[in-house]
Amino acid sequence: MSGFTHFDAEGRAQMVDVGDKPATERIATAKGRVVMAPETLAMIVEGRAKKGDVLAVARLAGIMAAKKTADLIPLCHPLMLSKVAVDLVPLPPDRIEIEATVKLTGQTGVEMEALTAVSVAALTVYDMVKAVDRGMRIEDIRLTHKSGGKSGSFDAA
Amino acid sequence: MSGFTHFDAEGRAQMVDVGDKPATERIATAKGRVVMAPETLAMIVEGRAKKGDVLAVARLAGIMAAKKTADLIPLCHPLMLSKVAVDLVPLPPDRIEIEATVKLTGQTGVEMEALTAVSVAALTVYDMVKAVDRGMRIEDIRLTHKSGGKSGSFDAA
Amino acid sequence: MSGFTHFDAEGRAQMVDVGDKPATERIATAKGRVVMAPETLAMIVEGRAKKGDVLAVARLAGIMAAKKTADLIPLCHPLMLSKVAVDLVPLPPDRIEIEATVKLTGQTGVEMEALTAVSVAALTVYDMVKAVDRGMRIEDIRLTHKSGGKSGSFDAA
Amino acid sequence: MSGFTHFDAEGRAQMVDVGDKPATERIATAKGRVVMAPETLAMIVEGRAKKGDVLAVARLAGIMAAKKTADLIPLCHPLMLSKVAVDLVPLPPDRIEIEATVKLTGQTGVEMEALTAVSVAALTVYDMVKAVDRGMRIEDIRLTHKSGGKSGSFDAA
Amino acid sequence: MSGFTHFDAEGRAQMVDVGDKPATERIATAKGRVVMAPETLAMIVEGRAKKGDVLAVARLAGIMAAKKTADLIPLCHPLMLSKVAVDLVPLPPDRIEIEATVKLTGQTGVEMEALTAVSVAALTVYDMVKAVDRGMRIEDIRLTHKSGGKSGSFDAA
Amino acid sequence: MSGFTHFDAEGRAQMVDVGDKPATERIATAKGRVVMAPETLAMIVEGRAKKGDVLAVARLAGIMAAKKTADLIPLCHPLMLSKVAVDLVPLPPDRIEIEATVKLTGQTGVEMEALTAVSVAALTVYDMVKAVDRGMRIEDIRLTHKSGGKSGSFDAA
Numbered sequence: 001m002s003g004f005t006h007f008d009a010e011g012r013a014q015m016v017d018v019g020d021k022p023a024t025e026r027i028a029t030a031k032g033r034v035v036m037a038p039e040t041l042a043m044i045v046e047g048r049a050k051k052g053d054v055l056a057v058a059r060l061a062g063i064m065a066a067k068k069t070a071d072l073i074p075l076c077h078p079l080m081l082s083k084v085a086v087d088l089v090p091l092p093p094d095r096i097e098i099e100a101t102v103k104l105t106g107q108t109g110v111e112m113e114a115l116t117a118v119s120v121a122a123l124t125v126y127d128m129v130k131a132v133d134r135g136m137r138i139e140d141i142r143l144t145h146k147s148g149g150k151s152g153s154f155d156a157a
Numbered sequence: 158m159s160g161f162t163h164f165d166a167e168g169r170a171q172m173v174d175v176g177d178k179p180a181t182e183r184i185a186t187a188k189g190r191v192v193m194a195p196e197t198l199a200m201i202v203e204g205r206a207k208k209g210d211v212l213a214v215a216r217l218a219g220i221m222a223a224k225k226t227a228d229l230i231p232l233c234h235p236l237m238l239s240k241v242a243v244d245l246v247p248l249p250p251d252r253i254e255i256e257a258t259v260k261l262t263g264q265t266g267v268e269m270e271a272l273t274a275v276s277v278a279a280l281t282v283y284d285m286v287k288a289v290d291r292g293m294r295i296e297d298i299r300l301t302h303k304s305g306g307k308s309g310s311f312d313a314a
Numbered sequence: 315m316s317g318f319t320h321f322d323a324e325g326r327a328q329m330v331d332v333g334d335k336p337a338t339e340r341i342a343t344a345k346g347r348v349v350m351a352p353e354t355l356a357m358i359v360e361g362r363a364k365k366g367d368v369l370a371v372a373r374l375a376g377i378m379a380a381k382k383t384a385d386l387i388p389l390c391h392p393l394m395l396s397k398v399a400v401d402l403v404p405l406p407p408d409r410i411e412i413e414a415t416v417k418l419t420g421q422t423g424v425e426m427e428a429l430t431a432v433s434v435a436a437l438t439v440y441d442m443v444k445a446v447d448r449g450m451r452i453e454d455i456r457l458t459h460k461s462g463g464k465s466g467s468f469d470a471a
Numbered sequence: 472m473s474g475f476t477h478f479d480a481e482g483r484a485q486m487v488d489v490g491d492k493p494a495t496e497r498i499a500t501a502k503g504r505v506v507m508a509p510e511t512l513a514m515i516v517e518g519r520a521k522k523g524d525v526l527a528v529a530r531l532a533g534i535m536a537a538k539k540t541a542d543l544i545p546l547c548h549p550l551m552l553s554k555v556a557v558d559l560v561p562l563p564p565d566r567i568e569i570e571a572t573v574k575l576t577g578q579t580g581v582e583m584e585a586l587t588a589v590s591v592a593a594l595t596v597y598d599m600v601k602a603v604d605r606g607m608r609i610e611d612i613r614l615t616h617k618s619g620g621k622s623g624s625f626d627a628a
Numbered sequence: 629m630s631g632f633t634h635f636d637a638e639g640r641a642q643m644v645d646v647g648d649k650p651a652t653e654r655i656a657t658a659k660g661r662v663v664m665a666p667e668t669l670a671m672i673v674e675g676r677a678k679k680g681d682v683l684a685v686a687r688l689a690g691i692m693a694a695k696k697t698a699d700l701i702p703l704c705h706p707l708m709l710s711k712v713a714v715d716l717v718p719l720p721p722d723r724i725e726i727e728a729t730v731k732l733t734g735q736t737g738v739e740m741e742a743l744t745a746v747s748v749a750a751l752t753v754y755d756m757v758k759a760v761d762r763g764m765r766i767e768d769i770r771l772t773h774k775s776g777g778k779s780g781s782f783d784a785a
Numbered sequence: 786m787s788g789f790t791h792f793d794a795e796g797r798a799q800m801v802d803v804g805d806k807p808a809t810e811r812i813a814t815a816k817g818r819v820v821m822a823p824e825t826l827a828m829i830v831e832g833r834a835k836k837g838d839v840l841a842v843a844r845l846a847g848i849m850a851a852k853k854t855a856d857l858i859p860l861c862h863p864l865m866l867s868k869v870a871v872d873l874v875p876l877p878p879d880r881i882e883i884e885a886t887v888k889l890t891g892q893t894g895v896e897m898e899a900l901t902a903v904s905v906a907a908l909t910v911y912d913m914v915k916a917v918d919r920g921m922r923i924e925d926i927r928l929t930h931k932s933g934g935k936s937g938s939f940d941a942a
Contacts, residue, residue, distance in 0.1 A: 004204060004211070006285045008870070011204065013214055013841070015848055017868035019810060019890055025490065032295070047161060047168070053370065054161070056484070057170050060374055060545050061231050063486055067541055067549055070852055072225065072277050073284045074218050074845050078852055078865050080549050082490035082578065087483065105490055107867065111291075112284050119276045119295070120229050127230045127269050128163045134268075134300055134311050138189070138276070141295035143287075154291050169401065170370070172377055176339060176396035176419055182647065213641070213838065217702050217845055220643055224698055224706055227381055231374050235381055235394050237706050239647035239735065244640065262647055264396065318518060318525070320599045325518065326715065327528055327684070329691055333653060333710035333733055346609070361475060361482070368475070371484055375545050384695055386539065386591050387598050388532050388688050392695055392708050421710065425605075426598050433590045433609070434543050441544045441583050442477045448582075448614055448625050452503070452590070455609035457601075468605050496804065527681065527798070531688055531859050534800055538855055538863055551863050553804035553892065558797065576804055632832060632839070634913045639832070641842050660923070675789060675796070682789070685798055689859050696857065700905050701912050702846050739919075740912050747904045747923070748857050755858045755897050756791045758928075762896075762939050766817070766904070766926035771919055782919050 006075045015075050021107040026148035029101045030114035032141035034125045038093040040133040044125075045090050054128045055088040055096070062086035062121030066102055066113045073116070077108050086117050088125070098122055099144075109151075111143050163232045172232045178264040183305035186258045187271035189298035191282045195250040197290040201282075202247050211285045212245040212253070219243035219278030223259055223270045230273070234265050243274050245282070255279055256301075266306050272298060320389045329389050335421040340462035343415045344428035346455035348439045352407040354447040358439075359404050368442045369402040369410070376400035376435030380416055380427045387430070391422050400431050402439070412436055413458075423463050429455060477546045486546050492578040497619035500572045501585035503612035505596045509564040511604040515596075516561050525599045526559040526567070533557035533592030537573055537584045544587070548579050557588050559596070569593055570615075580620050586612060634703045643703045649735040654776035657729045658742035660769035662753045666721040668761040672753075673718050682756045683716040683724070690714035690749030694730055694741045701744070705736050714745050716753070726750055727772075737777050743769060791860045800860045806892040811933035814886045815899035817926035819910045823878040825918040829910075830875050839913045840873040840881070847871035847906030851887055851898045858901070862893050871902050873910070883907055884929075894934050900926060 005016050044054045063084045070078040083103040091097050100117035102110040122138040129136065146154040162173050201211045220241045227235040240260040248254050257274035259267040279295040286293065303311040319330050358368045377398045384392040397417040405411050414431035416424040436452040443450065460468040476487050515525045534555045541549040554574040562568050571588035573581040593609040600607065617625040633644050672682045691712045698706040711731040719725050728745035730738040750766040757764065774782040790801050829839045848869045855863040868888040876882050885902035887895040907923040914921065931939040 004200065004285060005288050006214075007204070011210075012870075012872065013845055013848070014871075015851075015866070015869040017888060019867035019888055043161065047164070053168075053367075056367065056370055057163075057231055057374060060371060060484055061229065063484070064378075064542075064545055065229055066486075068225075068229065071849075072218065072222055072229075073281050074214055074849055076284060077867065078549075078863075080551060080577075080865060081486070082548065083488035084486040085479070085483075086485075103488060103490055106865075111287060112280065115280055115283060115295075119280060122298075123269065123272055123276060124230050126272060127233060128161060130268060130300075131162050131308075134303065135313060136299065138272075138298035139296060141279075142293070143291055146291070151288075156292060165399070169399075170374055170377070171400075172380075172395070172398040174397035174417060176417055210838075210841065213841055214845060217641055217842060220641070221699075221702055221849075223643075228378075231378055234396065235392075235706075237394060237708060237734075238643070239705065240645035241643040242636070242640075243642075260645060260647055263394075318514065318599060319602050320528075321518070322713070325524075326713075327688055327691070328714075329694075329709070329712040331711035331731060333731055357475065361478070367482075371477075371545055375543065379543055382539075382543065385692075386532070386536055386543075387595050388528055388692055390598060391710065392706075394708060420708075425601060426594065429594055429597060429609075433594060436612075437583065437586055437590060438544050440586060441547060442475060444582060444614075445476050445622075448617065449627060450613065452586075452612035453610060455593075456607070457605055460605070465602075470606060524681075524684065527684055528688060531685060531798055534798070535692075535856075535859055537800075549863075551865060551891075552800070553862065554802035555800040556793070556797075557799075574802060574804055632828065632913060633916050634842075635832070639838075671789065675792070681796075685791075685859055689857065693857055696853075700846065700850055700853065700857075701909050702842055704912060739915060740908065743908055743911060743923075747908060750926075751897065751900055751904060752858050754900060755861060756789060758896060759790045759936075762928055762931070763941060764927070766900075767924060769907075769923035770921070771915075774919070779916075784920060 018107040023106050024148045025105050026109050027103045028109060028111045028114040029145040030118045031099045031144050032118040032122055033139050034096045034122050034136055035094055035139055036136040037133050040129055041090055041094055054125060058088055058121040058124040059086045061124035062100055062117040065120030066117040069113045069116045073112050076112050079104055079106055086121050096125060109149050111146055115141060175264040180263050181305045182262050183266050184260045185267045185271040186302040187275045188256045188301050189275040189279055190296050191253045191279050191293055192251055192296055193293040194290050197286055198247055198251055211282060215245055215278045215281040216243045218281040219257055219274040222277030223274040226270045226273045230269055233269050236261055236263055243278050253282060268300050268303055332421040337420050338462045339419050340423050341417045342423060342425040342428040343459035344432045345413045345458050346432040346436055347453050348410045348436050348450055349408055349453055350450040351447050354443055355404055355408055368439060372402055372435045372438040373400045375438040376414055376431040379434030380431040383427045383430045387426050390426050393418055393420055400435050410439060425457050425460055489578040494577050495619045496576050497580050498574045499581045499585040500616040501589045502570045502615050503589040503593055504610050505567045505593050505607055506565055506610055507607040508604050511600055512561055512565055525596060529559055529592045529595040530557045532595035533571055533588040536591030537588040540584045540587045544583050547583050550575055550577055557592050567596060582614050582617055646735040651734050652776045653733050654737050655731045656737060656739045656742040657773035658746045659727045659772050660746040660750055661767050662724045662750050662764055663722055663767055664764040665761050668757055669718055669722055682753060686716055686749045686752040687714045689752040690728055690745040693748030694745040697741045697744045701740050704740050707732055707734055714749050724753060739771050739774055803892040808891050809933045810890050811894050812888045813894060813896045813899040814930040815903045816884045816929050817903040817907055818924050819881045819907050819921055820879055820924055821921040822918050825914055826875055826877060826879055839910060843873055843906045843909040844871045846909040847885055847902040850905030851902040854898045854901045858897050861897050864889055864891055871906050881910060896928050896931055
């Protein structure tokens with residue numbers, strides 16, 4: 001099954017050997033968004049200014065989730081992340097843009113950690129606001145930057 | 158901060174009291190998709206027939222993630238789920254549709270568990286295929302059905 | 315070893331049988347404090363008004379820790395908490411008072427969940443502020459209220 | 472918010488970048504105590520000699536908790552601890568002194584791991600003895616030694 | 629795939645629906661053993677009398693592992709165990725017999741929890757003694773008793 | 786208690802200091818088996834060919850469990866595994882042979898990770914098949930190969 005490194009020659013799932021890779025600095029950035037009713041976003045923005053900061057709770061949840069990636073994604077390696085930052089920006093009238101950047105010096109990339117941080121931050125926004133808007137959607141979670149490692153850099157919108 | 162039940166009157170985040178709610182049967186279904194290059198989907202479908210089943214690994218990851226929801230989403234209640242099912246269907250030329258259904262008899266809904274299962278199943282597809290396609294996107298994660306509980310039923314496309 | 319219910323007649327540690335206890339509403343409140351240099355408290359209070367809310371992060375950490383109690387304390391039963399609230403109040407010149415209240419309807423009390431929430435909220439304050447004040451102390455963590463269960467209510471200062 | 476490294480310039484919580492720090496040997500020691508009724512301490516000491524060793528259970532709980540620190544404290548880095556030791560010493564008439572030492576060679580300190588080990592060991596003592604003494608208090612948890620890292624050594628009583 | 633309830637009609641793994649089962653008292657007992665060199669067992673027994681109790685550490689590890697069963701076994705339901713007891717008995721010249729009993733009132737059985745407790749207690753014995761005896765074997769882990777639930781009781785040697 | 790490195794001179798359990806050991810490549814392989822009724826094995830093999838792959842689920846569970854070893858075994862060090870592979874082979878008429886290989890470059894061996902992977906893979910087979918065969922036994926879990934580290938290599942059948 002050429003190309004899918006998480007299977008061996010017999011098609012059995014495995015955690016691939018990264019022991020021979022050099023330890024280099026790896027950075028990954030992922031993005032995504034939560035789309036909602038304009039009134040819902042207005043409530044979040046208003047609450048932030050006053051009391052009850054949905055975005056601060058979601059940011060923390062995203063950071064903590066990055067540390068749990070190897071526990072969630074079956075074939076991910078456990079990693080000692082050296083940095084995790086998550087940002088949520090309200091974009092009126094109807095969305096919150098989420099971006100996560102993860103960094104480590106190690107033998108494997110941190111794309112999954114960045115994507116997991118964005119996903120869980122988005123889920124946390126949903127959880128905190130679902131009582132007023134069940135129709136929210138989590139959209140467009142993707143990798144936007146990756147550097148370090150032999151496969152070279154990657155950049156996308 | 159009316160409407161946002163996860164904050165008290167002072168704007169402090171809290172895990173809300175569900176102790177007085179009756180225990181009823183709760184069901185939630187969520188959906189989402191992973192969009193990729195057509196060749197990537199072809200590889201997944203081919204591998205499934207032969208050896209190395211990406212979708213089976215992602216299904217398991219989604220089921221296990223549903224059980225971790227309270228550990229990931231800060232203000233979610235720990236729940237004793239009575240059923241979790243996750244399904245991934247390839248939709249040529251370029252996508253995999255994911256659906257998760259979660260059920261319990263309890264005092265609070267299971268929307269977050271269904272949404273978390275879909276999200277982690279999608280992330281697992283990404284992880285297993287990322288070596289051949291870094292441009293995949295996770296799209297349109299949303300609640301499509303909810304029943305049980307005093308807020309009534311909810312259905313969406 | 316009369317009195318220590320976590321040991322059997324031979325002195326072997328065990329998770330005691332609560333299966334025959336009735337499910338009643340249980341509430342527990344615990345308190346504690348972090349004592350620090352007055353300048354440190356001033357920085358926390360100032361940051362809260364402006365940007366960077368140490369107390370909001372610690373509150374969330376306390377809530378999430380309550381859910382992990384059975385994972386941390388070897389002989390605690392896993393419980394489905396119905397409510398967790400944690401509050402941190404700056405008390406000038408030199409301390410932050412912490413209070414946690416936990417509630418469930420079940421067969422065993424939630425004292426350990428309330429005490430764990432206070433402890434981890436206090437540790438989180440320490441973590442966020444340690445770069446400017448290594449001499450902080452966590453003081454006086456204790457149970458202040460307990461109700462429900464056959465052992466009756468308990469109240470303390 | 473100068474001094475509080477866990478916030479960025481905008482006041483957003485983050486897991487700070489330690490990737491550029493050199494990997495050096497880091498050691499931290501923390502202390503604390505549990506204060507109780509003299510009869511409670513007598514029961515613990517007697518049980519230890521005979522059967523049912525509260526202190527041995529608490530020691531293990533403390534060691535295991537040190538390994539969970541990054542899961543409990545939101546902005547802590549995951550670390551590969553090279554040593555954890557926890558000691559509990561009964562100090563008649565009414566207290567148990569707890570000390571934890573943690574060591575690693577890495578890019579960030581292990582103060583939080585030592586403080587977490589002490590806190591959870593203390594909570595475990597409370598849990599095992601609470602049926603006979605609800606008035607126990609956990610006191611004076613603090614860092615007593617730290618070495619390694621650019622911020623230099625720290626020693627306190 | 630008749631008989632294998634963890635697969636649906638299409639052969640997809642699932643966490644089966646137990647929501648319609650009545651909540652009854654469920655008990656399960658499992659056993660197993662660790663076989664080792666006679667000198668190794670002598671060291672363990674001697675240490676137990678003096679200092680350093682391998683069996684007490686393994687007992688705690690087994691109890692704590694029972695609580696993690698749903699996290700380890702992909703299709704197990706999360707359960708609120710009401711009792712866990714683990715016992716390890718040296719059987720000279722060369723083995724330690726392990727027995728675990730788990731109990732709950734609920735909708736599904738606790739066989740996996742009892743078997744997991746025995747397995748992890750056995751692994752912990754191995755870990756603590758491996759520096760002197762790498763040839764140890766974990767043998768004969770099996771269910772010896774099960775009651776409660778519609779499938780009736782089960783007893784084996 | 787000479788020989789048992791997990792206790793200090795006073796017999797207190799500890800996580801031993803590996804900080805002075807050199808980081809070398811460590812490999813460990815463990816084996817075990819599940820013995821069952823011949824009809825049970827026939828069902829598993831048939832299901833594998835058609836739909837419902839018990840062995841694929843067990844393999845994933847074993848891989849994921851290797852990553853949780855330090856969480857399960859009280860005195861194990863947290864490790865950054867660089868490879869985990871688990872294989873399950875049906876051996877008619879009545880058994881499934883399990884083998885796990887774990888690798889890392891680090892300061893301590895990975896025997897416990899390999900043994901834990903085998904144990905949890907075996908438990909998962911039991912879980913998925915228990916509805917048709919409660920008499921299964923998990924047999925002969927042992928270390929079969931170890932290399933790297935100053936204690937030298939070890940090989941067994």
